[in-house]
Amino acid sequence: MMFMKMRVCGAALAAMVVWLFSATAFAADPDQIFEELSEAEKVQLIELIDEGSAAYDDGQFQQAADTFHEAYELAPLPDFLYRLGLAYERLGEDARAVEYYRSFLNQVPQAEERGRIESTIAVIERRLASRAKTAVEVITRPEGARVYVDSKESGMRGVTPIDLNVEAGSYTLFIELDGYEPIEERVQVPEGQTVVLRLGMEPEGGVGPAEPSFMRSTWVPVTLAVVGVGALALTPVFSSQAEAAGREGDEILRRADGRTAANNAAKEAADRREATYNGLAIASPIVGAVALTSAGVIFVWQILSDDPAPERGVSAMGVGPMGEDGMGVGIQGRF
Incomplete structure (x- = not known):
């Protein structure tokens, strides 16, 4: 007798699910979720679906929302998110309605009624945009x-x-x-x-989660910034050395009684030093600029990346008005 009752409950639940999902064309197969429910939980789910649907049809939208919340906790099926959106829209809680509609679309991106739901979201968001x-x-x-x-x-x-x-x-x-x-x-x-x-x-x-990649380490932008500053600081040093080597070459020619082999070798050595330091004086500001730019790009990427490091990184960021005429950015995290 008990076995027959369980079969009846299972059949009733299957029929109820077909009816429940028909309104939103839910494409995913919910069998796996149902299999994880006990027979008592399946019976409870049927009762919650009945109760929530009846409350919605009777205009008791808060009761319907509460019931569908309970149903989702029991069986996290995306269709309940859609029905919560409907209930909160009827309650006039536009912001919460949009939250649930979007959550539903994130869970069921291929929903047949996606276009209509997105149109509803657009209408609601136009109302919210005025605030x-x-x-x-x-x-x-x-x-x-x-x-x-x-x-x-x-x-x-x-x-x-x-x-x-x-x-x-x-x-x-x-x-x-x-x-x-x-x-x-x-x-x-x-x-x-x-x-x-x-x-x-x-x-x-x-x-724990996988170790963060090397590029997510805070030492990467710090090291690049140090290299960039160091390269820029060495630029006047290289220029000074090039000028000194040039003066040394000119002095060799002035002091020489004639262009001997020794004088020529000394002059060529001074010219090579001058050319080397001139090259370094040209390259060092380029290296510095590239290193500092790379440090800034990597730092911004680390802030905006969706894959936070387990120990360091940005946990919160706020953007909004600051004072009367400006905008402000607030960053919270561990570095």
Whole structure:
């Protein structure tokens, strides 16, 4: 009897999933996610789908959002992200609606209704554009981590990468991804600025991420900068040595009673030194400029790269107005 009941639940769940995904043309096969659920969890998922859909149809959009949050926690299917976007759009929470719509499109890039969803996002963002943007952008490696703001009880805000529209203030972000250590990050968001968080998630069990590449080391731009400054500093030294060698050659000719073999050899040696130092005086500023430019390019690349080093690097960057007439950039990290 129990076996027959489980089969009925499984069939009901399959039918419910077909109905649930038909509205958004979800292309991925959810069987793997379902197989990981126990029979009790499958029954619970059916109940949550029914409850959330009924609440949405009855205009109880907050209840629908809460229910779909719970369903996503049980089975992280992208379709629930889309339905959360719908619920928050009906609640008038435009920023959160955009967050969930974008999270859905990131999870299902080939969704058949992508064009309509993107049009909806564009309409909402035009409404949001009239207000100064104060936000936190969260980028993780790997992507797909769940993001909560201040507490998990308030509900998931979406999955990474995500752009969270918030009020100015201080927040605690909780980032979770199955198989990885959770992250708790405190962030201060100034008015009218977007703070960017780039976070590398470590696998559970103490297995750290791969060692950063040589080019991600902070010593690379530092070493290039030192070489560049040193080369520029040596330029006047080389010029002085070239002038001294030239004067030495002229002095040899003035002192010579005649152009003997010894005088000619001494003059040729002075000319060679003069030519060598002249070449170094020309090359050293070029080397210095190239080294300093390379140091700056590598430093900027290290700041903007999505692959943060585990111990050093930039963890947050903010861009926004500073004072009455200027713009400012704030950088946070370990170097």
